[in-house]
Amino acid sequence: MQEGAPAAQSADSDAASAKPLPAEAAGMAPDFGTGACAQACALLLHAPRRWLVTGVAGFIGSHLLETLLRLGQEVRGLDNFSTGHRHNLALVRVSVGEAAWQRFTLVDNDIRDAQACASACEDVDYVLHQAALGSVSRSLEDPALCHAVNVSGFLNMLAAARAARVQRFVYAASSATYGDHAALPKVEQHIGAPLSPYALSKYVNELYAQVYARCFGTQTIGLRYFNVFGPRQDPLGAYAAVIPRWIAAMLDEQPVRIHGDGATSRDFCFVHNAVQANLLAATCAEPAAVNQVYNVAVNARTSLTQLHAAMQSQLHAIRPQLQPRAPQYGEFRAGDVRHSQADIAKAARLLGYAPTHTLAQGLAYTIAWYVAQRA
Secondary structure, three states: OOOOEOHHHHOHHHHHHOOOOOOOOOOOOOOOOOOHHHHHHHHHHHOOOEEEEEOOOOHHHHHHHHHHHHOOOEEEEEEOOOOOOHHHHHHHHHHHOHHHHOOEEEEEOOOOOHHHHHHHHOOOOEEEEOOOOOOHHHHHHOHHHHHHHHHHHHHHHHHHHHHOOOOEEEEEEEHHHHOOOOOOOEOOOOOOOOOOHHHHHHHHHHHHHHHHHHHHOOOEEEEEEOOEEOOOOOOOOOOOOHHHHHHHHHHOOOOOEEEOOOOOEEOOEEHHHHHHHHHHHHHOOOHHHOOEEEEEOOOOOEEHHHHHHHHHHHHHHHOOOOOOOOOEEEOOOOOOOOOOOEOOHHHHHHOOOOOOOOHHHHHHHHHHHHHHHHO
């Protein structure tokens, strides 16, 4: 594999300061049970492959890196650190150990650079493309930037994967693609009009993947993530996702703000379920499974008010001295989908996807992790 920035040096200082975790949050290697993903992992352990993870310093990307290194794989990571964090890589390094870390190469570059994408794809078996600007609100503020990263950057990666004859290109799609289609649960073939530039950019990704499959024979699989959450998700900034932002507010004894009346609902998916979906998508040998898009979620709908209550309950069990606070309700946010719940039957049937963590289980891991980071 082509050499990039030596990963063993890039995360040294952060690795030295990484905090040990309590039992609830330590040893975060996913448990994939005995199903299709466990079988895929066994095959990878027996015959390691070469992987490229874009957005490797981000939330989902760093979890993919951690799992792949635990499975004995050789991994190249591409990130420009515009939204990802070197500290995430440092945490992975501490988690997997120095021997495994030596199988990781970091390329500090941007998917908007076509040559960087081409170099990153050289001698790679599988691409897991996670790099993107993932915020609806940010896309409304700067649609051109959203297009440059999420559409042009995606096309650069897809073209590079084709030129390098990568075996399979797995990419992060989004439940935002369903737009204003109101029916629940969401089924892959029924989508509505996009409600934001971000949603549109993710749908364009799917269209480009279909065209590359038909015209060039490129094997692609899109994973429509539904509100993925877990450790290492950034709680700061204007574009932070709801669960880490609320955890931070609760730990700081600040009020939680909910856009709308609290009845807005989501299908919250713990990050280990998303990791499982990526591994299955990359390695699945079923021809009918390729060149498809799949929902990645747990098929359970939770309102924001219910989520707030569940988080307060779990946090109180760890930090009983924190006083519960009622949430503050505000205006609905432009571009937001009112309700979301995934039908995961297609992913189960063709990929063997079977989520291993419920919302409650994922929250237990996640809250314990954030509490440990404050220790």
